[in-house]
Amino acid sequence: MPLDPELKQEIIQTFQRHPNDTGSPEVQIALLTARIKQLEEHLKTHRKDFHSRRGLMKLIGQRRALLNYLKRTDFNRYQILLQKIGLKK
Template sequence: MNKEEIIKEFQIHEGDTGSAEVQVALLTARIKHLTEHLKKHPKDYHSRRGLMKLVGRRRKILKYLRNKNPEAYKEVIQKLGLRK
């Protein structure tokens, strides 16, 4: 899925590109991409560091969303399949 499709799926209103929901979805896509890269290149430590930074950023945004709007948080993690 490309960036525009992700934004369309998770945006709250037309033209919304920066809401927490959209940010989490975009970060998740980048994290999945980097994870696949690291499976092929396990010694790529520079990319691994970037992945850890992305995971940390996503965690902070999810924490913000959970505190601000628990219903939206539940919907986002369910759509993205983040929690079991």
């Protein structure tokens, strides 16, 4: 279930660091967070969809790795991103 292209562009514009930025950790984490939220909603109605649940766990692992990288390299950017996205840490 890919993200809606308009929503994806909006997320990229919100979290980009410079005008052509689409691959910074902040953008990647924000996009993964949007996909995770979308999958969580799907799994609320389709509780036995274990294939999608596995995909959700993979996305959460990817996001966790990117968050660890950002925390290790630039702690201030990490804290700002957590506040913007609304993740607890």
